[in-house]
Amino acid sequence: QKRPGRGNDQKRPLDAVKDQCREVRPRQRNKTDGEKETVRSQGDDLRCMCYSNSSVDNCGKGTFLKLKETLRLLNLHYLSLVKEEKRSKNVEVSDIRIVNGSKFNISEKNENFNLGKEFDLLPGIKVGHQFWSRSQMLLAGFREHWLGGTDDCMRKSNRKLEEFLGHTFSIAATMLLSGESEDSVDDLLEVVYTGQGGNDLVFNNRQVKDQDTHLGNLALKHNMDHNVPVSVIRRQDCAHSYTGKVYTYDGLYKVVKCWADKDVSEFTVFKYHLKRLQQRPKLSSKDQVSTIRGKVSKVVYALPGLVCKDISNGQEDICIPATNVIDNPPVAPSGFTYIKSVKVAENVILPRSTADHGCNCKRICTNRRSCSCAKRNGSDFPYVRRRRDGGRLIEARDVVFECGPSCKCGHGCTNRTSQQGLKYQLEVFRTKDKGWAVRSLDFIPSGAPVCEYTGVLRRTDELDNVYENDFIFEIDCWHTMNEIGVREKRLCNVSVSTSDLVGMTNNEEESEREPEYCIDAGVYGNVARFVNHSCEPNLFVQCVLSSHHDVRLARVVLFAADDIPPMQELTYDYGYELDSVVGPDGEIKKMPCICGTADCRKSLY
Protein backbone atom coordinates (compact mmCIF):
# COMPACT_ATOMS: atom_id res chain seq x y z
CA GLN A 1 0.00 0.00 0.00
CA LYS A 2 1.28 3.39 -0.93
CA ARG A 3 1.13 5.96 1.75
CA PRO A 4 0.37 9.62 1.42
CA GLY A 5 3.67 11.28 1.03
CA ARG A 6 5.29 13.98 -0.95
CA GLY A 7 8.21 14.69 -3.11
CA ASN A 8 7.61 12.16 -5.86
CA ASP A 9 7.80 14.58 -8.72
CA GLN A 10 9.89 17.40 -7.40
CA LYS A 11 9.79 19.94 -10.16
CA ARG A 12 12.98 21.27 -11.60
CA PRO A 13 11.87 24.87 -11.80
CA LEU A 14 14.81 26.27 -13.67
CA ASP A 15 15.55 23.37 -16.02
CA ALA A 16 11.91 23.07 -16.94
CA VAL A 17 11.80 26.78 -17.62
CA LYS A 18 14.83 26.65 -19.88
CA ASP A 19 13.07 24.25 -22.23
CA GLN A 20 9.78 26.03 -22.17
CA CYS A 21 11.26 29.44 -22.75
CA ARG A 22 12.50 28.45 -26.14
CA GLU A 23 8.89 28.13 -27.16
CA VAL A 24 7.98 31.63 -26.12
CA ARG A 25 7.14 33.67 -29.17
CA PRO A 26 5.79 37.16 -29.60
CA ARG A 27 2.11 37.00 -28.99
CA GLN A 28 0.04 36.61 -32.13
CA ARG A 29 -3.15 38.51 -31.83
CA ASN A 30 -6.25 37.39 -33.61
CA LYS A 31 -8.42 39.78 -35.55
CA THR A 32 -10.87 40.63 -32.79
CA ASP A 33 -7.99 41.31 -30.47
CA GLY A 34 -6.71 44.82 -30.10
CA GLU A 35 -9.42 46.53 -32.08
CA LYS A 36 -9.74 50.25 -31.67
CA GLU A 37 -12.39 50.99 -29.17
CA THR A 38 -13.74 53.98 -27.39
CA VAL A 39 -13.83 53.63 -23.65
CA ARG A 40 -15.78 56.05 -21.47
CA SER A 41 -13.79 57.37 -18.62
CA GLN A 42 -14.28 60.37 -16.42
CA GLY A 43 -16.64 61.91 -18.92
CA ASP A 44 -14.16 61.82 -21.82
CA ASP A 45 -13.72 59.58 -24.78
CA LEU A 46 -10.51 57.61 -24.52
CA ARG A 47 -9.05 55.61 -27.32
CA CYS A 48 -7.29 52.54 -26.14
CA MET A 49 -6.70 48.91 -26.93
CA CYS A 50 -9.49 46.70 -25.80
CA TYR A 51 -9.34 42.93 -25.69
CA SER A 52 -12.41 40.77 -25.83
CA ASN A 53 -12.97 38.94 -22.59
CA SER A 54 -12.09 35.57 -24.02
CA SER A 55 -8.81 36.69 -25.48
CA VAL A 56 -7.85 38.42 -22.26
CA ASP A 57 -8.46 35.14 -20.47
CA ASN A 58 -6.62 33.03 -23.02
CA CYS A 59 -3.72 35.34 -23.64
CA GLY A 60 -3.66 36.70 -20.14
CA LYS A 61 -3.15 33.35 -18.47
CA GLY A 62 -0.76 31.99 -21.07
CA THR A 63 1.22 35.16 -21.08
CA PHE A 64 1.35 35.25 -17.30
CA LEU A 65 3.12 31.89 -17.32
CA LYS A 66 5.46 32.95 -20.10
CA LEU A 67 6.31 36.04 -18.15
CA LYS A 68 7.04 33.95 -15.06
CA GLU A 69 9.23 31.62 -17.10
CA THR A 70 11.10 34.50 -18.70
CA LEU A 71 11.74 36.05 -15.30
CA ARG A 72 12.99 32.71 -13.93
CA LEU A 73 15.41 32.45 -16.81
CA LEU A 74 16.53 36.00 -16.16
CA ASN A 75 17.08 35.22 -12.48
CA LEU A 76 19.15 32.17 -13.36
CA HIS A 77 21.19 34.32 -15.72
CA TYR A 78 21.64 36.95 -13.00
CA LEU A 79 22.80 34.41 -10.40
CA SER A 80 25.21 32.84 -12.90
CA LEU A 81 26.66 36.28 -13.55
CA VAL A 82 27.08 36.85 -9.84
CA LYS A 83 28.99 33.57 -9.70
CA GLU A 84 31.20 34.76 -12.55
CA GLU A 85 31.69 38.08 -10.77
CA LYS A 86 32.96 36.26 -7.69
CA ARG A 87 35.43 34.27 -9.77
CA SER A 88 36.74 37.05 -11.94
CA LYS A 89 37.48 40.57 -10.80
CA ASN A 90 36.73 41.90 -14.31
CA VAL A 91 33.11 40.90 -14.31
CA GLU A 92 30.76 43.25 -12.56
CA VAL A 93 27.08 42.44 -12.43
CA SER A 94 25.08 45.47 -13.37
CA ASP A 95 21.55 45.64 -14.58
CA ILE A 96 22.73 46.58 -18.06
CA ARG A 97 25.15 43.66 -18.17
CA ILE A 98 22.30 41.31 -17.48
CA VAL A 99 20.51 42.51 -20.57
CA ASN A 100 23.67 42.51 -22.65
CA GLY A 101 24.59 38.98 -21.60
CA SER A 102 24.91 36.52 -24.44
CA LYS A 103 21.62 34.81 -23.71
CA PHE A 104 19.77 38.05 -23.49
CA ASN A 105 20.90 40.21 -26.35
CA ILE A 106 18.11 42.43 -27.42
CA SER A 107 17.41 40.84 -30.81
CA GLU A 108 17.09 37.40 -29.25
CA LYS A 109 14.95 38.93 -26.57
CA ASN A 110 12.64 40.38 -29.15
CA GLU A 111 12.24 37.07 -30.85
CA ASN A 112 11.98 34.87 -27.83
CA PHE A 113 10.96 36.86 -24.86
CA ASN A 114 9.09 39.94 -25.87
CA LEU A 115 5.56 39.38 -24.79
CA GLY A 116 4.22 42.29 -26.77
CA LYS A 117 3.65 45.81 -25.64
CA GLU A 118 0.19 47.21 -25.76
CA PHE A 119 -1.34 50.50 -24.89
CA ASP A 120 -3.89 49.10 -22.57
CA LEU A 121 -4.15 45.94 -20.54
CA LEU A 122 -0.71 44.42 -20.62
CA PRO A 123 -1.14 40.68 -20.90
CA GLY A 124 0.39 38.88 -17.98
CA ILE A 125 1.14 42.05 -16.09
CA LYS A 126 -1.59 42.96 -13.67
CA VAL A 127 -1.87 46.17 -11.71
CA GLY A 128 0.43 45.73 -8.74
CA HIS A 129 2.95 43.57 -10.64
CA GLN A 130 6.45 44.23 -9.36
CA PHE A 131 9.67 44.26 -11.31
CA TRP A 132 12.98 44.33 -9.53
CA SER A 133 15.08 45.96 -12.21
CA ARG A 134 14.92 47.83 -15.46
CA SER A 135 16.32 44.71 -17.13
CA GLN A 136 13.30 42.70 -16.00
CA MET A 137 10.96 45.28 -17.50
CA LEU A 138 12.95 45.36 -20.71
CA LEU A 139 13.13 41.60 -21.16
CA ALA A 140 9.49 41.11 -20.36
CA GLY A 141 8.74 43.57 -23.15
CA PHE A 142 7.14 45.96 -20.70
CA ARG A 143 9.50 48.76 -21.62
CA GLU A 144 11.61 49.24 -24.70
CA HIS A 145 14.11 51.80 -23.57
CA TRP A 146 16.75 51.41 -20.97
CA LEU A 147 16.87 54.94 -19.64
CA GLY A 148 14.46 57.78 -19.17
CA GLY A 149 11.14 58.21 -17.52
CA THR A 150 8.85 58.02 -20.52
CA ASP A 151 9.00 55.08 -22.88
CA ASP A 152 7.82 56.43 -26.18
CA CYS A 153 6.85 53.96 -28.84
CA MET A 154 8.05 55.99 -31.75
CA ARG A 155 11.01 53.91 -32.79
CA LYS A 156 9.94 50.34 -32.53
CA SER A 157 6.21 50.42 -32.68
CA ASN A 158 5.30 52.64 -35.55
CA ARG A 159 3.64 49.77 -37.29
CA LYS A 160 1.56 49.08 -34.23
CA LEU A 161 0.70 52.73 -33.97
CA GLU A 162 -0.45 52.85 -37.52
CA GLU A 163 -2.56 49.80 -37.03
CA PHE A 164 -3.93 51.22 -33.88
CA LEU A 165 -4.44 54.90 -34.40
CA GLY A 166 -3.62 55.40 -38.04
CA HIS A 167 -0.85 57.82 -37.07
CA THR A 168 2.90 57.61 -37.31
CA PHE A 169 3.76 59.98 -34.48
CA SER A 170 5.12 58.92 -31.15
CA ILE A 171 2.94 57.81 -28.28
CA ALA A 172 4.10 57.09 -24.73
CA ALA A 173 3.33 53.52 -23.74
CA THR A 174 4.82 53.49 -20.25
CA MET A 175 6.20 56.07 -17.88
CA LEU A 176 8.24 55.73 -14.76
CA LEU A 177 7.50 57.80 -11.69
CA SER A 178 10.70 57.85 -9.73
CA GLY A 179 9.38 60.01 -6.93
CA GLU A 180 12.33 62.33 -7.50
CA SER A 181 11.25 64.97 -9.99
CA GLU A 182 7.48 64.77 -9.76
CA ASP A 183 5.52 67.52 -8.24
CA SER A 184 4.06 67.01 -4.81
CA VAL A 185 0.63 66.29 -6.30
CA ASP A 186 0.71 62.49 -6.14
CA ASP A 187 -2.09 60.93 -4.18
CA LEU A 188 -1.97 57.67 -6.20
CA LEU A 189 -4.87 58.94 -8.34
CA GLU A 190 -3.41 62.15 -9.72
CA VAL A 191 0.16 62.99 -10.57
CA VAL A 192 1.98 66.01 -11.90
CA TYR A 193 4.93 64.62 -13.79
CA THR A 194 7.96 66.61 -14.89
CA GLY A 195 9.07 65.75 -18.42
CA GLN A 196 12.41 64.24 -19.34
CA GLY A 197 15.74 65.71 -20.47
CA GLY A 198 18.02 68.57 -19.51
CA ASN A 199 19.24 67.06 -16.25
CA ASP A 200 22.69 65.91 -15.23
CA LEU A 201 22.32 62.13 -15.29
CA VAL A 202 25.91 61.48 -14.34
CA PHE A 203 26.31 63.79 -11.40
CA ASN A 204 23.33 64.85 -9.32
CA ASN A 205 20.33 64.61 -11.64
CA ARG A 206 19.78 68.39 -11.34
CA GLN A 207 18.32 70.38 -14.22
CA VAL A 208 21.23 71.91 -16.18
CA LYS A 209 19.42 73.09 -19.30
CA ASP A 210 15.97 73.60 -20.77
CA GLN A 211 13.94 70.54 -21.68
CA ASP A 212 12.81 70.28 -25.27
CA THR A 213 9.77 68.86 -26.95
CA HIS A 214 11.37 65.68 -28.19
CA LEU A 215 10.89 61.97 -27.63
CA GLY A 216 9.00 61.21 -24.41
CA ASN A 217 7.91 64.80 -23.84
CA LEU A 218 6.38 65.04 -27.28
CA ALA A 219 4.96 61.53 -27.02
CA LEU A 220 3.13 62.38 -23.79
CA LYS A 221 1.58 65.43 -25.46
CA HIS A 222 0.37 63.15 -28.25
CA ASN A 223 -1.18 60.88 -25.62
CA MET A 224 -3.10 63.89 -24.36
CA ASP A 225 -4.09 65.18 -27.80
CA HIS A 226 -5.30 61.77 -28.97
CA ASN A 227 -6.73 60.47 -25.71
CA VAL A 228 -4.36 57.53 -25.42
CA PRO A 229 -3.70 56.41 -21.85
CA VAL A 230 -0.19 55.67 -20.57
CA SER A 231 0.86 52.82 -18.26
CA VAL A 232 2.41 54.17 -15.08
CA ILE A 233 5.19 52.41 -13.18
CA ARG A 234 6.22 53.63 -9.76
CA ARG A 235 9.80 53.21 -8.57
CA GLN A 236 10.59 52.83 -4.89
CA ASP A 237 13.68 52.00 -2.87
CA CYS A 238 13.71 48.37 -1.75
CA ALA A 239 16.52 46.88 0.30
CA HIS A 240 15.69 43.30 -0.76
CA SER A 241 15.95 43.95 -4.49
CA TYR A 242 19.31 43.35 -6.13
CA THR A 243 19.09 46.79 -7.75
CA GLY A 244 17.96 48.39 -4.52
CA LYS A 245 14.72 49.37 -6.29
CA VAL A 246 11.28 47.96 -6.97
CA TYR A 247 9.13 48.97 -9.95
CA THR A 248 5.38 48.56 -9.48
CA TYR A 249 2.86 48.65 -12.33
CA ASP A 250 0.14 51.05 -11.23
CA GLY A 251 -2.27 50.83 -14.17
CA LEU A 252 -3.35 53.33 -16.79
CA TYR A 253 -3.37 57.07 -16.47
CA LYS A 254 -4.78 59.70 -18.76
CA VAL A 255 -2.81 62.86 -19.56
CA VAL A 256 -5.31 65.64 -18.89
CA LYS A 257 -3.12 68.71 -19.22
CA CYS A 258 0.41 69.73 -20.11
CA TRP A 259 2.26 73.02 -19.92
CA ALA A 260 5.75 74.54 -19.90
CA ASP A 261 7.05 75.73 -16.54
CA LYS A 262 10.24 76.99 -14.90
CA ASP A 263 12.08 74.89 -12.35
CA VAL A 264 13.93 76.32 -9.33
CA SER A 265 16.98 77.13 -11.49
CA GLU A 266 14.78 78.89 -14.07
CA PHE A 267 15.21 76.19 -16.72
CA THR A 268 12.17 75.33 -18.84
CA VAL A 269 10.58 72.01 -17.92
CA PHE A 270 7.38 70.38 -19.15
CA LYS A 271 4.69 69.38 -16.73
CA TYR A 272 1.97 66.79 -17.29
CA HIS A 273 -1.09 66.37 -15.16
CA LEU A 274 -2.15 62.71 -15.15
CA LYS A 275 -5.27 61.10 -13.72
CA ARG A 276 -5.68 57.41 -13.04
CA LEU A 277 -8.39 55.70 -15.10
CA GLN A 278 -11.15 54.90 -12.66
CA GLN A 279 -12.56 51.89 -14.43
CA ARG A 280 -9.25 50.03 -14.24
CA PRO A 281 -8.51 47.66 -11.37
CA LYS A 282 -7.51 49.53 -8.27
CA LEU A 283 -4.73 48.58 -5.98
CA SER A 284 -6.52 47.37 -2.88
CA SER A 285 -5.41 48.96 0.35
CA LYS A 286 -3.51 45.77 1.20
CA ASP A 287 -1.77 45.81 -2.17
CA GLN A 288 -1.01 49.48 -1.81
CA VAL A 289 0.78 48.73 1.38
CA SER A 290 2.64 45.86 -0.11
CA THR A 291 3.33 47.12 -3.58
CA ILE A 292 3.40 50.88 -3.64
CA ARG A 293 5.85 51.04 -0.82
CA GLY A 294 7.78 48.08 -2.12
CA LYS A 295 7.39 46.13 1.11
CA VAL A 296 4.88 45.81 3.86
CA SER A 297 5.22 48.50 6.43
CA LYS A 298 4.74 46.80 9.75
CA VAL A 299 3.34 49.99 11.23
CA VAL A 300 0.69 50.49 8.55
CA TYR A 301 -0.10 46.83 8.24
CA ALA A 302 -1.64 45.99 11.58
CA LEU A 303 -2.21 42.29 10.84
CA PRO A 304 -6.00 42.11 10.92
CA GLY A 305 -7.31 38.97 12.59
CA LEU A 306 -4.15 38.34 14.62
CA VAL A 307 -4.76 35.14 16.61
CA CYS A 308 -1.21 34.32 17.66
CA LYS A 309 1.79 36.64 17.84
CA ASP A 310 4.34 33.92 17.30
CA ILE A 311 3.54 30.28 16.54
CA SER A 312 7.20 29.44 17.21
CA ASN A 313 6.96 30.68 20.82
CA GLY A 314 10.20 32.58 20.46
CA GLN A 315 12.16 29.69 18.97
CA GLU A 316 12.75 31.37 15.62
CA ASP A 317 14.81 34.57 15.33
CA ILE A 318 11.82 36.21 13.62
CA CYS A 319 8.36 35.72 15.10
CA ILE A 320 5.72 34.04 12.93
CA PRO A 321 2.28 35.57 13.53
CA ALA A 322 -0.94 33.71 12.67
CA THR A 323 -4.03 35.55 11.43
CA ASN A 324 -7.60 34.40 10.91
CA VAL A 325 -10.22 36.62 9.31
CA ILE A 326 -12.24 33.61 8.15
CA ASP A 327 -13.58 31.80 11.22
CA ASN A 328 -16.05 33.24 13.68
CA PRO A 329 -14.89 33.13 16.40
CA PRO A 330 -11.35 33.16 14.99
CA VAL A 331 -9.18 30.24 16.09
CA ALA A 332 -5.40 29.90 16.14
CA PRO A 333 -3.46 26.98 14.63
CA SER A 334 -3.40 24.15 17.15
CA GLY A 335 -2.72 20.44 17.59
CA PHE A 336 1.03 20.53 17.12
CA THR A 337 4.18 21.54 18.97
CA TYR A 338 6.58 23.90 17.23
CA ILE A 339 10.11 22.60 16.74
CA LYS A 340 12.80 24.61 15.02
CA SER A 341 14.90 21.65 13.93
CA VAL A 342 14.26 18.03 13.08
CA LYS A 343 13.69 15.62 16.00
CA VAL A 344 15.10 12.16 15.37
CA ALA A 345 12.90 9.19 16.32
CA GLU A 346 14.43 6.84 18.85
CA ASN A 347 14.97 3.99 16.42
CA VAL A 348 16.63 6.15 13.76
CA ILE A 349 20.37 6.64 13.98
CA LEU A 350 21.74 9.72 12.31
CA PRO A 351 25.31 9.13 11.06
CA ARG A 352 27.92 11.02 13.03
CA SER A 353 29.82 13.78 11.35
CA THR A 354 33.44 12.67 10.95
CA ALA A 355 36.54 14.65 10.09
CA ASP A 356 36.69 13.30 6.54
CA HIS A 357 33.28 14.88 5.88
CA GLY A 358 34.60 18.38 6.44
CA CYS A 359 36.60 20.83 4.37
CA ASN A 360 39.78 22.56 5.53
CA CYS A 361 38.93 26.05 4.31
CA LYS A 362 39.50 28.98 6.63
CA ARG A 363 36.64 31.35 7.56
CA ILE A 364 34.65 31.06 4.31
CA CYS A 365 34.97 28.61 1.42
CA THR A 366 36.02 30.34 -1.78
CA ASN A 367 38.24 27.93 -3.71
CA ARG A 368 36.09 25.46 -5.57
CA ARG A 369 39.11 23.34 -6.53
CA SER A 370 40.52 22.84 -3.06
CA CYS A 371 37.34 22.88 -0.96
CA SER A 372 36.21 19.29 -0.50
CA CYS A 373 32.57 20.36 -0.06
CA ALA A 374 32.69 22.24 -3.39
CA LYS A 375 34.18 19.11 -5.01
CA ARG A 376 31.19 17.09 -3.86
CA ASN A 377 28.98 19.65 -5.59
CA GLY A 378 30.69 18.98 -8.93
CA SER A 379 33.66 21.29 -8.15
CA ASP A 380 31.39 24.24 -7.78
CA PHE A 381 29.61 26.22 -5.10
CA PRO A 382 25.86 25.87 -5.32
CA TYR A 383 25.18 29.24 -3.68
CA VAL A 384 26.14 32.81 -4.42
CA ARG A 385 25.89 35.72 -2.05
CA ARG A 386 25.77 39.35 -3.06
CA ARG A 387 25.60 42.30 -0.75
CA ARG A 388 23.46 41.21 2.20
CA ASP A 389 21.09 38.86 0.37
CA GLY A 390 22.02 35.99 2.71
CA GLY A 391 22.96 33.55 -0.05
CA ARG A 392 20.93 32.17 -2.96
CA LEU A 393 20.90 28.77 -4.64
CA ILE A 394 21.72 29.22 -8.32
CA GLU A 395 19.85 26.15 -9.55
CA ALA A 396 17.91 23.24 -8.10
CA ARG A 397 20.12 20.15 -7.72
CA ASP A 398 19.63 16.48 -6.92
CA VAL A 399 21.37 17.19 -3.64
CA VAL A 400 23.33 20.09 -2.20
CA PHE A 401 26.40 19.38 -0.06
CA GLU A 402 26.70 22.14 2.50
CA CYS A 403 29.52 22.67 4.96
CA GLY A 404 28.78 21.20 8.36
CA PRO A 405 30.10 20.58 11.89
CA SER A 406 33.34 18.95 10.69
CA CYS A 407 34.25 21.77 8.32
CA LYS A 408 36.92 24.28 9.33
CA CYS A 409 35.09 27.23 7.78
CA GLY A 410 32.99 29.52 9.97
CA HIS A 411 29.23 29.92 10.35
CA GLY A 412 29.21 32.83 7.91
CA CYS A 413 30.35 30.60 5.04
CA THR A 414 28.02 30.92 2.02
CA ASN A 415 28.02 27.14 1.72
CA ARG A 416 25.94 26.99 4.88
CA THR A 417 23.16 29.13 3.43
CA SER A 418 20.23 26.90 4.43
CA GLN A 419 21.42 26.62 8.03
CA GLN A 420 20.98 30.27 8.97
CA GLY A 421 17.39 30.07 10.23
CA LEU A 422 14.41 32.11 9.09
CA LYS A 423 15.29 35.34 7.32
CA TYR A 424 11.90 36.50 6.10
CA GLN A 425 8.89 37.64 8.05
CA LEU A 426 6.46 34.79 7.44
CA GLU A 427 2.80 34.76 8.42
CA VAL A 428 0.48 31.77 8.81
CA PHE A 429 -3.02 32.76 7.67
CA ARG A 430 -6.38 31.07 7.47
CA THR A 431 -7.79 30.51 3.96
CA LYS A 432 -11.42 30.02 2.93
CA ASP A 433 -10.97 26.53 1.58
CA LYS A 434 -7.47 25.13 2.24
CA GLY A 435 -7.19 25.55 5.99
CA TRP A 436 -3.98 27.30 7.00
CA ALA A 437 -1.46 28.70 4.54
CA VAL A 438 1.79 30.68 4.62
CA ARG A 439 2.81 33.99 3.06
CA SER A 440 5.66 36.40 3.53
CA LEU A 441 5.43 40.02 4.57
CA ASP A 442 8.86 40.55 3.04
CA PHE A 443 10.03 40.27 -0.53
CA ILE A 444 11.86 36.96 -1.06
CA PRO A 445 14.43 36.82 -3.86
CA SER A 446 14.52 33.74 -6.08
CA GLY A 447 16.94 31.06 -4.87
CA ALA A 448 16.70 32.17 -1.23
CA PRO A 449 16.05 29.47 1.38
CA VAL A 450 12.65 30.07 2.96
CA CYS A 451 12.43 27.36 5.62
CA GLU A 452 13.44 23.81 6.38
CA TYR A 453 10.72 21.16 6.70
CA THR A 454 11.01 19.98 10.29
CA GLY A 455 9.19 17.25 12.18
CA VAL A 456 10.09 13.83 13.51
CA LEU A 457 12.54 11.93 11.33
CA ARG A 458 11.02 8.45 11.15
CA ARG A 459 11.19 5.22 9.24
CA THR A 460 8.37 5.34 6.68
CA ASP A 461 7.26 1.78 7.46
CA GLU A 462 6.75 2.64 11.11
CA LEU A 463 4.22 5.43 10.72
CA ASP A 464 1.11 4.59 12.65
CA ASN A 465 -1.42 7.35 12.00
CA VAL A 466 -0.61 7.54 8.32
CA TYR A 467 -4.16 7.79 6.95
CA GLU A 468 -5.06 10.82 9.03
CA ASN A 469 -1.71 12.50 8.76
CA ASP A 470 -1.46 15.27 6.12
CA PHE A 471 2.01 16.31 7.21
CA ILE A 472 4.34 13.52 6.09
CA PHE A 473 7.22 14.39 3.81
CA GLU A 474 9.00 11.42 2.26
CA ILE A 475 12.73 11.99 1.78
CA ASP A 476 13.22 10.95 -1.83
CA CYS A 477 16.63 12.39 -2.62
CA TRP A 478 17.94 9.01 -3.75
CA HIS A 479 14.91 8.53 -6.00
CA THR A 480 15.44 11.92 -7.64
CA MET A 481 19.11 11.18 -8.25
CA ASN A 482 18.18 7.94 -9.96
CA GLU A 483 15.05 9.15 -11.72
CA ILE A 484 12.93 6.53 -10.03
CA GLY A 485 9.18 6.74 -10.58
CA VAL A 486 8.07 10.10 -11.93
CA ARG A 487 11.03 11.93 -10.44
CA GLU A 488 13.33 13.77 -12.78
CA LYS A 489 17.03 14.36 -12.37
CA ARG A 490 18.07 17.93 -11.84
CA LEU A 491 21.08 19.69 -13.29
CA CYS A 492 22.24 16.92 -15.62
CA ASN A 493 25.68 18.52 -16.14
CA VAL A 494 26.58 18.21 -12.45
CA SER A 495 27.51 14.73 -11.44
CA VAL A 496 27.49 13.95 -7.76
CA SER A 497 30.28 11.67 -6.68
CA THR A 498 28.43 8.65 -5.32
CA SER A 499 31.52 7.31 -3.56
CA ASP A 500 30.91 9.93 -0.89
CA LEU A 501 27.33 9.04 -0.31
CA VAL A 502 25.89 6.70 2.27
CA GLY A 503 22.58 4.93 1.87
CA MET A 504 23.14 4.00 -1.76
CA THR A 505 22.27 0.57 -2.99
CA ASN A 506 23.13 -1.24 -6.20
CA ASN A 507 20.31 -3.64 -5.69
CA GLU A 508 17.68 -2.58 -8.23
CA GLU A 509 14.76 -4.01 -6.32
CA GLU A 510 15.81 -2.31 -3.11
CA SER A 511 16.41 1.01 -4.80
CA GLU A 512 12.94 1.03 -6.36
CA ARG A 513 11.35 0.80 -2.95
CA GLU A 514 9.48 3.74 -1.49
CA PRO A 515 11.64 6.21 0.45
CA GLU A 516 12.83 4.62 3.66
CA TYR A 517 12.62 7.73 5.83
CA CYS A 518 10.23 10.60 6.13
CA ILE A 519 9.71 13.74 8.16
CA ASP A 520 6.47 13.52 10.10
CA ALA A 521 5.22 17.00 11.01
CA GLY A 522 1.86 15.74 12.30
CA VAL A 523 2.56 16.41 15.97
CA TYR A 524 5.89 18.23 15.94
CA GLY A 525 6.73 20.62 13.13
CA ASN A 526 7.50 24.16 12.05
CA VAL A 527 6.02 26.75 9.70
CA ALA A 528 6.71 24.51 6.67
CA ARG A 529 3.88 22.17 7.73
CA PHE A 530 1.41 24.93 6.79
CA VAL A 531 2.72 25.47 3.25
CA ASN A 532 0.10 24.32 0.74
CA HIS A 533 0.45 22.67 -2.64
CA SER A 534 0.20 24.51 -5.96
CA CYS A 535 0.52 23.25 -9.53
CA GLU A 536 2.38 26.50 -10.32
CA PRO A 537 4.36 26.91 -7.13
CA ASN A 538 6.71 29.70 -6.15
CA LEU A 539 8.90 27.44 -3.95
CA PHE A 540 10.78 24.26 -4.72
CA VAL A 541 12.08 21.43 -2.55
CA GLN A 542 15.81 20.91 -2.23
CA CYS A 543 17.52 18.03 -0.41
CA VAL A 544 20.55 19.21 1.52
CA LEU A 545 23.32 17.23 3.24
CA SER A 546 25.31 19.10 5.85
CA SER A 547 26.21 17.01 8.90
CA HIS A 548 26.41 13.58 7.20
CA HIS A 549 26.23 12.07 3.72
CA ASP A 550 23.34 9.65 4.01
CA VAL A 551 20.95 10.63 1.21
CA ARG A 552 18.12 8.70 2.82
CA LEU A 553 18.24 11.12 5.73
CA ALA A 554 18.84 14.37 3.84
CA ARG A 555 17.44 17.63 5.15
CA VAL A 556 14.50 19.02 3.20
CA VAL A 557 14.59 22.76 2.53
CA LEU A 558 12.08 24.95 0.67
CA PHE A 559 13.67 27.56 -1.62
CA ALA A 560 12.11 30.44 -3.57
CA ALA A 561 11.68 29.56 -7.25
CA ASP A 562 10.75 33.15 -8.16
CA ASP A 563 11.15 36.63 -6.81
CA ILE A 564 8.20 36.52 -4.45
CA PRO A 565 6.48 39.80 -3.64
CA PRO A 566 5.03 40.40 -0.17
CA MET A 567 1.63 38.85 0.64
CA GLN A 568 1.77 36.16 -2.06
CA GLU A 569 0.90 32.71 -0.73
CA LEU A 570 3.98 30.46 -0.57
CA THR A 571 3.45 27.06 -2.19
CA TYR A 572 5.42 24.10 -3.49
CA ASP A 573 4.49 21.18 -5.69
CA TYR A 574 3.69 18.22 -3.41
CA GLY A 575 4.49 16.07 -6.43
CA TYR A 576 2.21 13.15 -5.69
CA GLU A 577 2.11 10.53 -8.38
CA LEU A 578 -1.48 10.22 -9.57
CA ASP A 579 -3.35 7.29 -7.99
CA SER A 580 -0.42 6.64 -5.68
CA VAL A 581 -2.35 7.04 -2.43
CA VAL A 582 -4.24 4.04 -1.16
CA GLY A 583 -6.67 4.22 1.76
CA PRO A 584 -7.06 1.74 4.66
CA ASP A 585 -9.75 -0.07 2.64
CA GLY A 586 -7.28 -0.70 -0.20
CA GLU A 587 -9.08 1.77 -2.47
CA ILE A 588 -7.18 4.52 -4.28
CA LYS A 589 -7.75 7.81 -2.53
CA LYS A 590 -8.35 11.06 -4.42
CA MET A 591 -7.91 14.63 -3.24
CA PRO A 592 -9.06 17.48 -5.50
CA CYS A 593 -6.57 20.30 -5.92
CA ILE A 594 -7.94 23.80 -5.45
CA CYS A 595 -4.75 25.76 -6.03
CA GLY A 596 -6.65 27.82 -8.61
CA THR A 597 -3.77 28.22 -11.07
CA ALA A 598 -4.31 28.23 -14.82
CA ASP A 599 -2.54 24.90 -15.33
CA CYS A 600 -3.98 23.17 -12.23
CA ARG A 601 -3.86 19.38 -12.50
CA LYS A 602 -7.17 19.37 -10.55
CA SER A 603 -5.97 16.59 -8.31
CA LEU A 604 -3.41 16.53 -5.51
CA TYR A 605 -3.33 12.73 -5.73
Ligand SMILES: C[S@@+](CC[C@H](N)C(=O)[O-])C[C@H]1O[C@@H](n2cnc3c(N)ncnc32)[C@H](O)[C@@H]1O
Ligand atom coordinates in the same frame (compact mmCIF):
# COMPACT_ATOMS: atom_id res chain seq x y z
C1 LIG B 1 0.84 20.01 4.77
S1 LIG B 1 -0.81 20.42 4.93
C2 LIG B 1 -0.84 22.11 4.51
C3 LIG B 1 -1.47 22.97 5.57
C4 LIG B 1 -2.93 22.80 5.72
N1 LIG B 1 -3.62 23.66 4.79
C5 LIG B 1 -3.41 23.07 7.13
O1 LIG B 1 -4.44 23.71 7.31
O2 LIG B 1 -2.76 22.61 8.06
C6 LIG B 1 -1.47 19.59 3.54
C7 LIG B 1 -2.99 19.61 3.47
O3 LIG B 1 -3.47 20.92 3.10
C8 LIG B 1 -4.52 20.80 2.16
N2 LIG B 1 -4.05 21.36 0.87
C9 LIG B 1 -2.85 21.86 0.60
N3 LIG B 1 -2.78 22.30 -0.66
C10 LIG B 1 -3.96 22.06 -1.22
C11 LIG B 1 -4.49 22.27 -2.52
N4 LIG B 1 -3.79 22.84 -3.50
N5 LIG B 1 -5.77 21.88 -2.76
C12 LIG B 1 -6.49 21.31 -1.78
N6 LIG B 1 -6.05 21.09 -0.52
C13 LIG B 1 -4.81 21.46 -0.25
C14 LIG B 1 -4.81 19.33 2.01
O4 LIG B 1 -5.78 19.01 2.96
C15 LIG B 1 -3.50 18.70 2.37
O5 LIG B 1 -3.64 17.39 2.81
